[in-house]
Structures are given as structure tokens and as C-alpha cells.
Amino acid sequence: MTITDTDRAGAVAPGLRRAAAPAVPSSTLLRPLGLGEVAITGGFWGERQRTNAVGTLPHIEHWLEREGWLPNFDLAAAGALPEGRRGREFSDSEIYKYLEAVAWEIGRTGDPALEARFRAIVARVAAAQEPDGYLNTAFGRPGQPPRWTELEWGHELYCAGHLFQAAVARERTRPGDDDGLLGVAVRLADLICATFGDDGIRSVCGHPEVETALVELGRVTGEQRYLDQARLFIERRGSGVLGDIEWGRAYYQDDIPVREAEVLRGHAVRANYLASGAADVAAETADHGLQEALRRQWENTVARRTYITGGQGSHHQDEAFGDDFELPPDRAYSETCAGIASVQFSWRLLLAEGEARYADLVERTLYNVVATSPSHDGTAFYYANTLHRRTPGAPADPDVASPRAEASLRAPWFGVSCCPPNVARTLASLDAYLATASADGLQLHQYAPARIATTLDGGRRVELEVRTGYPLDGRVEVEALADSDGEWTLALRVPAWARGASVKVVSEGREVESATAEPGYAQVRRRFLAGDVVTLDLPLAPRFTWPDPRIDAVRGSVAVERGPVVYALESVDLGPLADDVADVVVDAAQQPALEDQDVVVRVRRREQPDREWPYDGVAESGGAAGGQADATAPVALVPYHAWAERGPSTMRVWLPVE
Amino acid sequence: MTITDTDRAGAVAPGLRRAAAPAVPSSTLLRPLGLGEVAITGGFWGERQRTNAVGTLPHIEHWLEREGWLPNFDLAAAGALPEGRRGREFSDSEIYKYLEAVAWEIGRTGDPALEARFRAIVARVAAAQEPDGYLNTAFGRPGQPPRWTELEWGHELYCAGHLFQAAVARERTRPGDDDGLLGVAVRLADLICATFGDDGIRSVCGHPEVETALVELGRVTGEQRYLDQARLFIERRGSGVLGDIEWGRAYYQDDIPVREAEVLRGHAVRANYLASGAADVAAETADHGLQEALRRQWENTVARRTYITGGQGSHHQDEAFGDDFELPPDRAYSETCAGIASVQFSWRLLLAEGEARYADLVERTLYNVVATSPSHDGTAFYYANTLHRRTPGAPADPDVASPRAEASLRAPWFGVSCCPPNVARTLASLDAYLATASADGLQLHQYAPARIATTLDGGRRVELEVRTGYPLDGRVEVEALADSDGEWTLALRVPAWARGASVKVVSEGREVESATAEPGYAQVRRRFLAGDVVTLDLPLAPRFTWPDPRIDAVRGSVAVERGPVVYALESVDLGPLADDVADVVVDAAQQPALEDQDVVVRVRRREQPDREWPYDGVAESGGAAGGQADATAPVALVPYHAWAERGPSTMRVWLPVE
Known part of the structure; x- marks a missing residue:
């Protein structure tokens, strides 16, 4: 047994791979395992997937009908538009994201009632498609802007991209089905290629999304044209093909060509969708220069422009990245969709390069952004995910x-409601983000109770069960359910924060190997026998985390994490000590403790009477007026993803140090 | 001689006062001295007034023509609108603010060339007025929105308010002149009263401004109706008379009635203009409850929502106040116009209550916001006044x-260019913010070389010369130029930061009194003889200023001030030590020093290599990767108002402490 860095020996054989997963490159180091190969069976994510199915999906459909965004398609089919059209210019995309979510959910469960709902909506969408393939309820009719005339803000290609992704999800989970969605997508994609090709409109969409979608549609259909069109869109962008706007062309990444940029910038969702599409193009065209540029952008963005939660986007004004190290917790925008888009970007780099850091960020973002957005019952959502709330505010x-x-x-819903269906499609396809296969074996990137069954190169059949209470418990057991035909390597990700992890193998009742496991991938190479259990122990003691000193907005503060989960102090937990999280400081000399499953820190109350002028302090303590209580008191923190479930409260992730 | 708190014994006799000043209440504790009574003769502000006259006014007129905002009036007069109209819906207001600035400037200097320009523009404006008095180039014609139908965003009443203020400025500086501007204003005001009275449209303008302007127009004309209409606008606001918007009704202060609010909130310019208008109404109607509410709002806003520069507005998104203590330096919006509006609000409270704290904030805001906006030659401007720039950016x-x-x-100009003409009208009328009179004497609130001549109650003639190098020099000499008829009190403001100030009186060649002077007003009561000199010495040693610990964004940092001037570290001053202000920390154990006129602190270079993940530090120092140089080095700071005059640079007001 060797426990080393990941084996980067070679990729699986190229070809049209067929995993039921959102991103299935033809040829990357790692091959994603899809819904037919991996099934989450419970735990943290299994619970959220159930809530997604039972709570979120019906909730979204209800609101799509109620707000008129789905009925817009009926009006289009009846020739009744533009009168009566409701919603913003991009509202069609929410129906497509919902369809994608439902397609994945049917792929997971085969729910017949959901299947009927899916087909009914697809029929309404298909009825609105025009004879030449065009499909958008907001453009092209008398009284509406002409097609393709408002590329900066019109979102026509963006909507098309989400339609393509829904069709791809359906085709990958129900190949060759007669529902007709793939046909709708292909007709629109053909029109787009004819319209935006080398001889057509030499521009791009103000909101990237169609790029990654076209690559995926090409992968599903085998149509090279779609990949070519995606590559064209990637290459055109960055030379000022779109108009200038109040926030500058960086807002929609039209300031610098993708392969020349050093860091993600501008609108955070747009930036990550574009990077995902570029990564897809790089993978399909073996464009190493582009791949290198994307790696550099990812590194700089992670080192300088990402919140501790994995969230991205510091500006409310333009939903955008700020400057390097401009990461205010109280004005964190950290849009849920930006987190999801970041997961997509990181996942694509992981498939290409096989490095654990990408999966680390995926995990962090899933636990602290994607899991934070929906309420416990899946019927209310955060759009922006602040790291500091100063006022309790009012219930929605x-x-x-x-x-x-x-x-x-x-x-429950938003005027711009991109986030709820984006969460839904992510959770419904989450099984496909757990594991990959390489030429040499299988990699586990995320930990959840799961069953895995796939066939490795050379026909080596692998069947595994993963048992774990992660992230509350650091033990992950992987049991082989069948003898394997030959040797292969099981790689288990050891997150960067996991100092002192260990791995052991028990076969036929006895421990055959054990070793410490450094961050990266712990690898176990053997001919597995049915009943062999590989156990990874990740240390989950809660810890203080100190920020890079250049993040000015959190200077003198510390965060608390346990495993991949970021914790927060919520005022409802202060009890008689104080009403507001602003009234306490943390004693950082005492390490956070685990009491039952609570993460507990010691805090001290701070007296802070108002001054007439808040800048008249003469010493760092804040002047003579301030004062701190003598005694510290224990306070339980709440996982950030679970905050704001107990009524209005103030909250902070970064705790000032006394 | 007594040096005590301000004498609040009694107000000057009520009546229609006639000072040539922007705000002339009929009856307040203090009576403002206008342009005929106070003349700035040089120094910091005299220099800026010259630049305003020579540089800024021609610059603004050039851009108003060039952008088509002034020609819009010609199109209106020719019946050629809406085709060809340029600029935003509120562009008319910029012409009015410019006219107001020019009116004050003519009042100061009598410049005949400027007089001709003024009259020419007034004629173009007047020609655009409709027979019933309506005047706005963006509304009411076929192809434009009907009059008064877009109160949330239309700015019609806002534009009218700026017209009124221009007319008031003109009437106060050239009473009874035949230029016609007052007639234009009166006709529009009459239409507004008829339209928005008790029986009319029961709403308000989305952008407050007309309220303070109507009161002033009433003061100038003696028309009670204008005051009544202003009061109606103030009373209606806050009950949801405007529609809800994305940022909530707090954006335009329609969330809470003015007299019930605890703090300024929403759009910072709107909030301060509204508060100014409410203060005017309170003064004219002796509404003590309203006055009390405004005082409370001012106190809370200053204690919790104001930058060290006096700037207000923490949000770029909605140009708005944030929550209490949400004052990020890097995302400070601190709009120039909000600073000007805040000066107007504070000034009105000063007139009503006579407390030095209001004049303290006026001074701080003038030196650190109003003086920061224009470039040294008055032809370029900051709209937002950030306290921290992380990237050098590019020259405009x-x-x-x-x-x-x-x-x-x-x-040089902006798509929304409210700030340049607002700066211009403020500088051109600045003489009127220096001094006031009360029943008992004369108060000096701001220090500049000046001549003052006025008549106090009871016919006591006062003539003074003020000599000072303030704010570079802390000595202010006030010389009586004539014997006075009887005793009166000269009150000199001692700013809150001035610990250890002293005042002395020299009469007929010998010192007759001397005393220390506590913050507030130092008062000298005597029968002044020609040649008597009162000397105030304000200590101007540079000092560190520590913030209220609840201002999270500047925790662990310190600012440097000298007198009323906030200083900043600009990268261009780092020399070989570092390229970026982010690369140094300040040694707060060494007090800032004055070397010649430079304010110098000692800094230490900090090594900060990027980490893969910026939150993996295990100690407050930022982890093992960081490191600080052993030696400190002296660095000169720049007055914040003078920053960014030497090319692109990074800058910070708050300096991290090592």
C-alpha cells in the first residue's frame, strides 16, 4: 500500500463517455462517475436531496406558474405575446433550470409523478418554439426587441444554454427518450450556430452560460459544430465585442481575452460560468495554454478573492468580485449562484488535473454556500450569503x-430568482460530484453515505459502499462489496485542513495496512476482496482560523471551523450574556471545544457606550468609555449553513479577538 | 472676559432677515452672516474659491453645453423635444446648480463677464417655461412621460427645488434685479402648490430637495404658501406614498415619518436634503418636536454612520447609508453631494441650537469631503470619496x-454629474458659512482669512479682520477694526479635537486677558476698541485616532489627523520601501511627527507571500509565511483632500498597526 500524492500516470482512454453527470469530458485525467454509478444513500447530503425532492421542486414549480414565467410559454404558443408576458427578460431560464433539476431527480429516483410533470412542461416549452428553432418568450415578436439585438443584457443565449443543459441532463439520464426536449435544444443550437458562426454576428452573450452548455450538447450528440461554436464564443470574448456599461466591460468579462486574464473579475456568476465553458473547450481541444490560463485564474481567485465559505463576489452593486483582498463580511454578496458556478469551474479543473485543492474548494463551497441557501424545508432561500448581519431584520x-x-x-422567491432552481439542479445531480475514475482506479472526492458501482479500464468491476457520519464524524469507511479482478487504486481525498489524518485497511478481519495521510489523496492499491474495508479518519477538532493579513475587513478577528464546515455566532445563542453579537469578543487563547456536537468558544462581554464622535478614541481599546467584563462565558456556535433558522438574529462568522 | 460654553441666552429678533446666504431662517438662535457681511480674503478656502471661479465654473458651463443638457432648454423653447434631448431625467438640475453657483460668485465679486453669462443662461431657461409655469425638459410633451407621473424616479420636484435655490441666491445677492429668474421660480412654485396642495396629488418627490428650496423661496418672497407646501411634503413622507422599489422605501426615506425616525438612512444625499428641509420647516414653524427628532437623527448618524472624513454613505449599490457601524473604507461611497448635503443639515442645526458639534462636523466635512472632490485646478472631480484604494487604476x-x-x-464629468456643480455652489457661497450673529454678539465657526462687517442687535456696528494660516497653522487672530458702541461677545469655536487651546486678548499694546479654552466656544465679552486683537491658539500636533471598536472594517488600524485634516498614506510616498500601501504597517508606539509641514509616521515593511488558501493561518501574525522587517522607516502622509494628484497610486486612510 502506498499513501502518496495522487497518481497522475495517465488518463482513461478518450472517447464519447456516457456518464449521467453534468459535465462529461471526452478526455480528461479523471472520468466523472454519474448517477447510474454513484448513489448518495443518506447523511448530510442525502437529507438535503430528499428535501430538494419533497420541498423545493414543488415549491419552484408553484412559483414558476404563479409568477407567470411558465405561462409565458403558453402565451407564446398561442401567439398572444408580448401582452401579458411577466417576469424579467431571462425568466425562461428558470424553467430550464427547473427542468434540468427534475431530469436529474428522475434520473436518481425514477419518480413517475415527477416524470409526468416533466413531460407536461417540456410539451409547453416545445409548443413555444418557432419553426426555425428560435425559442425565447421575450424577443422577436412585434412589440418586443428583435432577436439578438440586445446581447449585452438580453440573455437570449444564456437562456438557450440552460435549455441545452436541461436537454443534456435528460439525455444522459433517459437516453433516446421520446419527450422531445433534446430535439428542441438541437433545433435552437443549430439556429445559434448558423447565426453566430464565423460568417454571422461576431459577438457573444452578455451572460456567459451557452459556452459550457454547447460543449455538453456536443458531447451528448457528437456534433462537432456545437463545440466549435463554444470555442468561437470563448475566443471572441474580451476584445470589447459588447458595449461599454456603467460598471465597465469587466462586468461581463469582455475586458480581457480569457486566455490572457490573471484572475476572475466582474460579475461572479458570469465569471465562473465563462471559466467553466472555457475549461470544457480546453479539455475537448487539448488547449494547454487555455488550461494553464484557467488554472492561474483559479489560483489567484482562490488566494485573493474568495470568502472563507468558498463564496465569491464582494459587491452588491454589480454582483461582482472586488479587488484582491476586498472581502468585507458584512457586504459579502457571495451569491448562491456564484457558489454553484464556482463548484462547476473547480470540478472541471479537478477532472482535468486531478488535484485535491479543487475538490477542497468544491467541498467548502457545497457545505457553506450551497447548503446555506435553502431553508431546512427547502422552500426559502438566500440569494446573497452575507458573513455578518448587524441587524436582526424581519422575517420574509x-x-x-x-x-x-x-x-x-x-x-421564498425573488424578482430575479436564479438561485432556487440552481440549488435544485445542483442537489439533484450531487451524486455525480462524489467520485471519479482514472486509468488506475477510483477517486473519492466528497464523503457521504453512498453506493458506488462502476467498471474501470480493462473491465475491472468495482462495487463499493461508503459509510460515514461526515461532516459531524471524521470516519469514512469504504467497503468493497465484491472481489476485484485485479489491482486498482482507491484514492481518498484528505482535505488541506486535515492535519493528522490516517488511513487503514482491514481485510479478512485483520488490519493489513495503516498509515498517516497527508493532505492530497491517500491511495490504497490492492486487489480488493469483498468485505475489505478502507477506513479514513479525518481529525475534526474545531479550530480557529486566522485570515491573510491583507484581508483588511477581518483584521483582528478569527473564524471557527470544524472539518469543512464554517461556524458562526448567532445572537440567539448569547442568552442573557448579550442581545447582539457586536457586544462580545472571543477569547482566542482558549481553543474552541466540542461539547456533544456543539462547537463552543469562550466570549467576553464588551461594554460600548456610544460616543458623540466615534473617532475620538486615544488608545486601541477604544478609549476610556469602553470596557470588558472580567469573566468569559461559553457560547455555542452554529454551523453557518444552519443559521437564521430560529428567527431574526444578528450573526457573524469573523469574531473580534479581545 | 469669560471663556465658557456658548451663550444661549436668546435669539435675535424674528423677522424677514436678508443675509446673502443660502439658508436664512426667520428666527433661530443664530443669524447667518451673508456675502455682504463676510468675505474670505485668502488662505485654504480663498485659494479654492479662486480656482472655483477661474477653473470650475467655465469647466462646468463647457460640459453643460457639450453634453446637451443646456441645449435641452433651447429645444424645449423651440418645441423640438423630445427628439434630440440628451442627458438623464434630472439633467435640468445641473444647470440650476450652476446658475446658483454663478449667482453666489457674482455676489462675491460682481464679475461683469460672469453676469453676462448668467443672464444669457437665465434667458434660455426662461424661454423653456410653459405658460402655466411648468418647467422641465424631460416631461409632459408627446413622447415623454406625462407631468408628475413618475414621482419615484422622475426628479421633477427635485429639479424645481434647484431652480428655486438658484433664484433665491440671485435675489439675495442682487435683490430686485430684472434678470427674471425669480419670476420663473415663482411661477413654477405656484404651479407646484396648486398641484400638490391638500386637494392635489398627495405625494412627494422621490428625491427630496424641493422642501428646503420652497422654504427658502418663501423666506425670500414672504409667501406663506411655499412654506406650507414644504411642510406638507415633509409631513406626507414616510407613510409609503411612493411605490416600493428594489432597495426598499428607506432608499427615499418613505419608510418612516420624518419626526419618528431615529437615524438617517437610505440614499445619503436624499436623507440629508430631506433633513435640511425638515430643519427649515421646524425653524419657521417653531416645531420643537420635529427639531428634537432631527437632533436625535443627527446624533445617531454622526455616532454610528459617518466616516472619519465626515463622509456619509457606505453603499455603492444604492448610494446609501449602511447599518450602524457599517463603514468600510474600501467601499466607502461617501458621495461628494452627500457631504455637501450633510453640511447643509448641520449648518441648520447650528443656527437653531448654537452647539459647536455641528460646526465641528461642517468643518470636518468641508476639509475632507468637499475639498477632496475637485482637483487642484478645479476641472476634475471625485464623485465618490473612497478611504482606501487597493489598485492604482488608470488616469481619467x-x-x-x-x-x-x-x-x-x-x-472631468460624469454621466450623472451632480457633484461638480454642487461643489461649485458650495465654494462660491462658503463665506456665508463662517460666522453668525446672536442677540449677544458674533460667532466665528470656521477659520479663514476674512473681513467681517455687520451690525448687531441694537445697532452695534462690528468690523473685524481675521488673520490665520489655518489649517496649517493653529493661530487665529481676530482684530477689531473699529471701536464698538457697547459690549458684545465674540465667540470662537474650539473644535472637539483641540485639547489645550488658549485664547488671549491684546488691547492697546498689552495683554489684558488670557485663558485656556475648552472645546465648544471660547467667548470674549468686552467693548472692543479698534486694534484689539483676540488670538486663539489651537494645538495642531498630528495625532493618531482610534476608531470605535464596533467599526469592524477598520479594527486594528489607526488614522492620522492634524487639526481638522485627515491624512492618508499614498503609495507614491513609499519610495524604495514598498510599491503598495498594503505592504507596510504603522508603528503606533511612535507618535506622528511634524517635519516642516509634513506629517510623518514610522512604518515597517511586511512580507506577505500569497498562500494557496488565504485562511490557513494559525496565528494572528498571519502564519509562518508572513514576516516583518526589523527596521521602521519614516514616511510622509498626504492630506486626504490632496491625494491622487501625483498619478495613479494606492492609498489608505486607516493604517494597520503592526
Whole structure:
């Protein structure tokens, strides 16, 4: 047995891979295992997938009908538009994201009621498609802007991209089905290729998304044209093909060509979708220069422009990245969709390069952004994910769509409601982000109770069960359910924060190997026998985390993490000590403790009477007026993803140190 | 001689006062001295007034013509609108603010060339007025929105308010002149009263401004109706008379009635203009409850929502106040216009209550916001006044209007260009913010070389010369130029930061009194003889300033001030030590020093290599990777108002402490 860095010996054989997964490159170091190969069976994510199916999907469909965004397609089919059209210019995309979510969910469960709902909506969408393949309820009719005339803000290609991804999800989970969605997608894609090809409109969409979708549609259909069109869109961008706007062309990444950029910038969702599409193009065209550029952008973005939660986007104004190290917790935008888009980008780099750091960021973002957005019952959502709330705010009305991206508590729906269906499609396809295969074996990147069954190169059949209470418990057991035909390597990700991890192998009742496991991938190479159990122990003691000193907004503060989970102090947990998280400082000399499953820190109350002028302090303590209580008191923190479930409260992730 | 708190014995006799000043209440504790009574003769502000006259006014007129905002009036007069109209819906207001600035400047200097320009523009404006008094180039014609139908965003009443203020400025500086501007204003005001009275449209303007302007127009004309209409606008606001918007009704202060609010909130310019208008109404109607509410709002806003520069507004998104203590230096919006509006609000409270704290904030805001906006030659401006710039950015093209409120260096003009003419009208009328009179004497609130001549109650003539090098020099000498008829009190403001100030009186060649002077007003009561000199010495040693610990964004940092001037570290001053202000920390154990006129601190270079993940530090130092140089080095700071005059640079007001 060797426990070393990941084996980068070679990729699986190229070809049209057929995993039921959102991103299936023809040829990368790692091959994703799809829904037919991996099934989450419970635990943290299994619970959220159930809530997604039972709570979120019906909730979304209800709101799509109620807001008129789905009925827009009926109006289009009836020739009744533009009168009566409701929703923003990109509202069609929410129906497509919902369809994608439902397609994955049917792929996971085969739910016949869901299948009927899916087909009914596909039929309504298909009926709205025009004879030449065009499909968008907001453009092209008398009284509407002409097709393709508002590329900066119109989102036509963006909507098409989400339609393609829905069709890809369906085709990968129900290949060759007669529902007709793939046909709708292909007709629109053909029109787009004819319209935006070398001889056509030499521009791009203001909101990247169609690029990654076209590559995937090409992978599913084998049509080279779609990949070529995606590559064209990637190459055109960055030379000022779109108009200038108030926030500058960096907003939609039209300031610098993709392969020349050093860091993600501008609108954080746009930036990550574009990077995902570029990674797809790089993978399909073996464009090493582009791949290198994307790696550099990822590294700089992670080192300088990412919140501790994995969230990205520091500006409310333009939903955008800020400058390097501009990461204010109280004005964190950290849009849920940006987190999801970041997962997509990191996942693609992981498939290409096989490095654990990409999976580390995926995990962090899943636990602390994607899991934070939906409420416990999956019917309310955070759009922006602040790391600091100073005012308790007011509960959101469960019957009123929030006009704002922000809400003090989660809101049921938004005027721009991209996040709920984006969460839904991510959770419904999450099984496909757990594991990959390489020429040499199988890699486990995320830990959840799961069953895995696939065939490695050379026909070596692998069947595994993963048992774990992660992230509350650090033990992960992987049991082989069948004898393997030959040797292969099981690689288990050891996150960067896991100092002192260990791995052991028990075969036929006795421990045959054990070793410490450094961050990266712990690898076990053997001919597995049925009943062999590989156990990975990840240390989960809660820990203080100190930020890079250049992140000015959190200077003198510390965060608390346990495993991949970021914790927060919520005022509801302060009890009689204080009403507001602003009234306490943390004693950083005492390490955070685990009491039952609670993460506990010691805090001290700080007296802070108002001054007439807040800048008259003469010493760092804040002047003579301030004062701290003598005694510290223990306070339990809450996992950040679970905050704001107990009514209005103030909250902070970064705790000032006394 | 007594040096005590301000004498609040009694107000001057009520009545229609006639000072040539922007705000002339009929009855307040203090009566402002206008342009005929106070003349700045040089120094810091005299220099800026000259630049305003020579550089800024022609610059603004050039851009108003060039952008088509002034020609819009010609099109209106010719019946040629809406085709060809240029600029935003509120562009008319910029012409009015410019006219106001020119009116004050003519009042100061009597410049005949400027007089001709003024009259020419007034004629163009007047020609655009409709027979019933309506005047706005963006509304009411076929192809434009009907009048008064877009109160949330239309700015019609806002534009009218700026017209009124221009007319008031003119009438106060050239009473009874035949230029016609007052008639234009009166006709529009009459239409507004008829339209928005008790029986009319029961709403308000989305952008407050008309309220303070109507009160002033009433003061100038003696028309009670204008005051009544202003009061109606103030009373209506806050009950949701405007529609809800993405940022909530707090954006335009329609969330809470003015007299019930605890703090300024929403759009910072709107909030301060509204508060100014409410203060005017409170003064004219002796509404003590309203006055009390405004005082409370001012106190809370200053204690919790104001930058060290006096700037207000923490959000770029909605140009708005944030929550209490949400004051990020790097995302400070601190709009120039919000600073000006805050000066107006504080000034009105000063007139009503006579407390030095209001004049303290006026001074701070003038030196660190209003003086920061214009470039040294008055032809480029900051719209937003950040306290921290992380990237050097690019020089603004002097021939291109910035589409953005931000610029890394000052920009010549903006798509929304409210700030340049607002600066111009403020500087041109600044003489009127220096001094007031009360029943008992004369108060000096701001220090500049000046001549003052006025008549106190009871006919006591006062003539003074003020000599000072303030704010570079802390000595202020006030010389009586004539014998006075009886005793009166000269009150000299001692700013809150001035610990250890002293005042002395020299009469007929010998010192007759001397005393220390506590913050507040130092008062000298005597029968002044010609040649008597009162000397105030304000200590101007540079000092470190520590923030309220609840201002999270500047924790662990310190600012440097000298007198009323906030200083900044600019990368261009780091020399070989470092390229970027992010690379040094300050040694707070060594007090800042004054070397010649430079304020010097000692800094230490900090090595900060990138980490793969910026949150893996295990100690407050930032982990093993970081390191600090052994030696400190002296670095000169720059007055914040003078930064960014030497090319692109990084800058910070708050200096991290090592």
C-alpha cells in the first residue's frame, strides 16, 4: 500500500463517455462517475436531496406558474405575446433550470409523478418554439426587441444554454427518450450556430452560460459544430465585442481575452460560468495554454478573492468580485449562484488535473454556500450569503416574492430568482460530484453515505459502499462489496485542513495496512476482496482560523471551523450574556471545544457606550468609555449553513479577538 | 472676559432677515452672516474659491453645453423635444446648480463677464417655461412621460427645488434685479402648490430637495404658501406614498415619518436634503418636536454612520447609508453631494441650537469631503470619496465623461454629474458659512482669512479682520477694526479635537486677558476698541485616532489627523520601501511627527507571500509565511483632500498597526 500524492500516470482512454453527470469530458485525467454509478444513500447530503425532492421542486414549480414565467410559454404558443408576458427578460431560464433539476431527480429516483410533470412542461416549452428553432418568450415578436439585438443584457443565449443543459441532463439520464426536449435544444443550437458562426454576428452573450452548455450538447450528440461554436464564443470574448456599461466591460468579462486574464473579475456568476465553458473547450481541444490560463485564474481567485465559505463576489452593486483582498463580511454578496458556478469551474479543473485543492474548494463551497441557501424545508432561500448581519431584520413573508437579492431571513422567491432552481439542479445531480475514475482506479472526492458501482479500464468491476457520519464524524469507511479482478487504486481525498489524518485497511478481519495521510489523496492499491474495508479518519477538532493579513475587513478577528464546515455566532445563542453579537469578543487563547456536537468558544462581554464622535478614541481599546467584563462565558456556535433558522438574529462568522 | 460654553441666552429678533446666504431662517438662535457681511480674503478656502471661479465654473458651463443638457432648454423653447434631448431625467438640475453657483460668485465679486453669462443662461431657461409655469425638459410633451407621473424616479420636484435655490441666491445677492429668474421660480412654485396642495396629488418627490428650496423661496418672497407646501411634503413622507422599489422605501426615506425616525438612512444625499428641509420647516414653524427628532437623527448618524472624513454613505449599490457601524473604507461611497448635503443639515442645526458639534462636523466635512472632490485646478472631480484604494487604476481622460461614479483619479464629468456643480455652489457661497450673529454678539465657526462687517442687535456696528494660516497653522487672530458702541461677545469655536487651546486678548499694546479654552466656544465679552486683537491658539500636533471598536472594517488600524485634516498614506510616498500601501504597517508606539509641514509616521515593511488558501493561518501574525522587517522607516502622509494628484497610486486612510 502506498499513501502518496495522487497518481497522475495517465488518463482513461478518450472517447464519447456516457456518464449521467453534468459535465462529461471526452478526455480528461479523471472520468466523472454519474448517477447510474454513484448513489448518495443518506447523511448530510442525502437529507438535503430528499428535501430538494419533497420541498423545493414543488415549491419552484408553484412559483414558476404563479409568477407567470411558465405561462409565458403558453402565451407564446398561442401567439398572444408580448401582452401579458411577466417576469424579467431571462425568466425562461428558470424553467430550464427547473427542468434540468427534475431530469436529474428522475434520473436518481425514477419518480413517475415527477416524470409526468416533466413531460407536461417540456410539451409547453416545445409548443413555444418557432419553426426555425428560435425559442425565447421575450424577443422577436412585434412589440418586443428583435432577436439578438440586445446581447449585452438580453440573455437570449444564456437562456438557450440552460435549455441545452436541461436537454443534456435528460439525455444522459433517459437516453433516446421520446419527450422531445433534446430535439428542441438541437433545433435552437443549430439556429445559434448558423447565426453566430464565423460568417454571422461576431459577438457573444452578455451572460456567459451557452459556452459550457454547447460543449455538453456536443458531447451528448457528437456534433462537432456545437463545440466549435463554444470555442468561437470563448475566443471572441474580451476584445470589447459588447458595449461599454456603467460598471465597465469587466462586468461581463469582455475586458480581457480569457486566455490572457490573471484572475476572475466582474460579475461572479458570469465569471465562473465563462471559466467553466472555457475549461470544457480546453479539455475537448487539448488547449494547454487555455488550461494553464484557467488554472492561474483559479489560483489567484482562490488566494485573493474568495470568502472563507468558498463564496465569491464582494459587491452588491454589480454582483461582482472586488479587488484582491476586498472581502468585507458584512457586504459579502457571495451569491448562491456564484457558489454553484464556482463548484462547476473547480470540478472541471479537478477532472482535468486531478488535484485535491479543487475538490477542497468544491467541498467548502457545497457545505457553506450551497447548503446555506435553502431553508431546512427547502422552500426559502438566500440569494446573497452575507458573513455578518448587524441587524436582526424581519422575517420574509412566505407568500411574497422578495424584490431584493437580500433578505434577513430566507425568502421564498425573488424578482430575479436564479438561485432556487440552481440549488435544485445542483442537489439533484450531487451524486455525480462524489467520485471519479482514472486509468488506475477510483477517486473519492466528497464523503457521504453512498453506493458506488462502476467498471474501470480493462473491465475491472468495482462495487463499493461508503459509510460515514461526515461532516459531524471524521470516519469514512469504504467497503468493497465484491472481489476485484485485479489491482486498482482507491484514492481518498484528505482535505488541506486535515492535519493528522490516517488511513487503514482491514481485510479478512485483520488490519493489513495503516498509515498517516497527508493532505492530497491517500491511495490504497490492492486487489480488493469483498468485505475489505478502507477506513479514513479525518481529525475534526474545531479550530480557529486566522485570515491573510491583507484581508483588511477581518483584521483582528478569527473564524471557527470544524472539518469543512464554517461556524458562526448567532445572537440567539448569547442568552442573557448579550442581545447582539457586536457586544462580545472571543477569547482566542482558549481553543474552541466540542461539547456533544456543539462547537463552543469562550466570549467576553464588551461594554460600548456610544460616543458623540466615534473617532475620538486615544488608545486601541477604544478609549476610556469602553470596557470588558472580567469573566468569559461559553457560547455555542452554529454551523453557518444552519443559521437564521430560529428567527431574526444578528450573526457573524469573523469574531473580534479581545 | 469669560471663556465658557456658548451663550444661549436668546435669539435675535424674528423677522424677514436678508443675509446673502443660502439658508436664512426667520428666527433661530443664530443669524447667518451673508456675502455682504463676510468675505474670505485668502488662505485654504480663498485659494479654492479662486480656482472655483477661474477653473470650475467655465469647466462646468463647457460640459453643460457639450453634453446637451443646456441645449435641452433651447429645444424645449423651440418645441423640438423630445427628439434630440440628451442627458438623464434630472439633467435640468445641473444647470440650476450652476446658475446658483454663478449667482453666489457674482455676489462675491460682481464679475461683469460672469453676469453676462448668467443672464444669457437665465434667458434660455426662461424661454423653456410653459405658460402655466411648468418647467422641465424631460416631461409632459408627446413622447415623454406625462407631468408628475413618475414621482419615484422622475426628479421633477427635485429639479424645481434647484431652480428655486438658484433664484433665491440671485435675489439675495442682487435683490430686485430684472434678470427674471425669480419670476420663473415663482411661477413654477405656484404651479407646484396648486398641484400638490391638500386637494392635489398627495405625494412627494422621490428625491427630496424641493422642501428646503420652497422654504427658502418663501423666506425670500414672504409667501406663506411655499412654506406650507414644504411642510406638507415633509409631513406626507414616510407613510409609503411612493411605490416600493428594489432597495426598499428607506432608499427615499418613505419608510418612516420624518419626526419618528431615529437615524438617517437610505440614499445619503436624499436623507440629508430631506433633513435640511425638515430643519427649515421646524425653524419657521417653531416645531420643537420635529427639531428634537432631527437632533436625535443627527446624533445617531454622526455616532454610528459617518466616516472619519465626515463622509456619509457606505453603499455603492444604492448610494446609501449602511447599518450602524457599517463603514468600510474600501467601499466607502461617501458621495461628494452627500457631504455637501450633510453640511447643509448641520449648518441648520447650528443656527437653531448654537452647539459647536455641528460646526465641528461642517468643518470636518468641508476639509475632507468637499475639498477632496475637485482637483487642484478645479476641472476634475471625485464623485465618490473612497478611504482606501487597493489598485492604482488608470488616469481619467480629461475629455471623456466617466460613465461611473467612481474613478481612480478625478474625472472631468460624469454621466450623472451632480457633484461638480454642487461643489461649485458650495465654494462660491462658503463665506456665508463662517460666522453668525446672536442677540449677544458674533460667532466665528470656521477659520479663514476674512473681513467681517455687520451690525448687531441694537445697532452695534462690528468690523473685524481675521488673520490665520489655518489649517496649517493653529493661530487665529481676530482684530477689531473699529471701536464698538457697547459690549458684545465674540465667540470662537474650539473644535472637539483641540485639547489645550488658549485664547488671549491684546488691547492697546498689552495683554489684558488670557485663558485656556475648552472645546465648544471660547467667548470674549468686552467693548472692543479698534486694534484689539483676540488670538486663539489651537494645538495642531498630528495625532493618531482610534476608531470605535464596533467599526469592524477598520479594527486594528489607526488614522492620522492634524487639526481638522485627515491624512492618508499614498503609495507614491513609499519610495524604495514598498510599491503598495498594503505592504507596510504603522508603528503606533511612535507618535506622528511634524517635519516642516509634513506629517510623518514610522512604518515597517511586511512580507506577505500569497498562500494557496488565504485562511490557513494559525496565528494572528498571519502564519509562518508572513514576516516583518526589523527596521521602521519614516514616511510622509498626504492630506486626504490632496491625494491622487501625483498619478495613479494606492492609498489608505486607516493604517494597520503592526
